[in-house]
Amino acid sequence: MDGRVVLLWVLTLFFWGSSPLLEKVALKAVSPLLALAVRTGVAALILVLVALLTGEVREVQELSLRNVLVLGASGLLAGVLGMFTYFSLLKTGAASKIVPLTAAYPLVTAFMALVFLKEDLSWERLLGILLTVTGLIILQKS
Template sequence: MEKKVLILWLLTILFWGVSPVIEKIGLRSVEPLLALFIRTSAALLAISLTLFLSPSISLSSLNFKNVGILSLSGILAGFLGMLTYFSLLKAKNASQIVPLTSTYPLVATLLAVLFLKEELNFYKILGTTFVVVGIYLLFKS
């Protein structure tokens, strides 16, 4: 694995690992929809500043189709997925909810094989099996 990919991977798991703990604390006295609004507003501000300060971003690659597809993704994952996740996180333990909701790669893999015609090989099947076993063990705890 090249060094840049390794660093980005480690930063990603660090950011995503710390975030649920912070969110669980923030959700103690705040309703999920309001918490999501605050979180998303802060993210929008950070993204906007980064976008406007980045000289390499070109808006010329945007078209109606791209904007529509990315908007749909934002509504599904960024709004509806996060709202249901925050509702779960407020109601249950972060140590159970985070791993259980992190099983979305099962859905993504299935849809990628069906609609994007991606290859389904031994390693994907084995990995999927491990995820299913992990889900089972979490439900037993």
């Protein structure tokens, strides 16, 4: 991996790794729905401002209806429904246990990619899936 990719990876790990701590603190005082609304509202405002400032908002006219619907469905599934159920879980349990368990979503992605996108299943990928499942079982028993 080149330096830029490593930097992006490390930043992603930091951002995604620290965010649940903030969310857990906030969820002590508010409901999961309100927390999600505030979090998403702030993020949306920042994204709109960045899109305006960078000029990327001009590319909206190039989006097909299909792309808008697919991205909208993704936002609904992950950004609203998934985050609501995640916040609800996070409010009820230890962040150090909830976050890794919910981070097992790549298993669903791998399965669905095999079925719907007809991606290949290599021995290495199968081993990774089995190791992930094993890790989840161990974590669940801890």
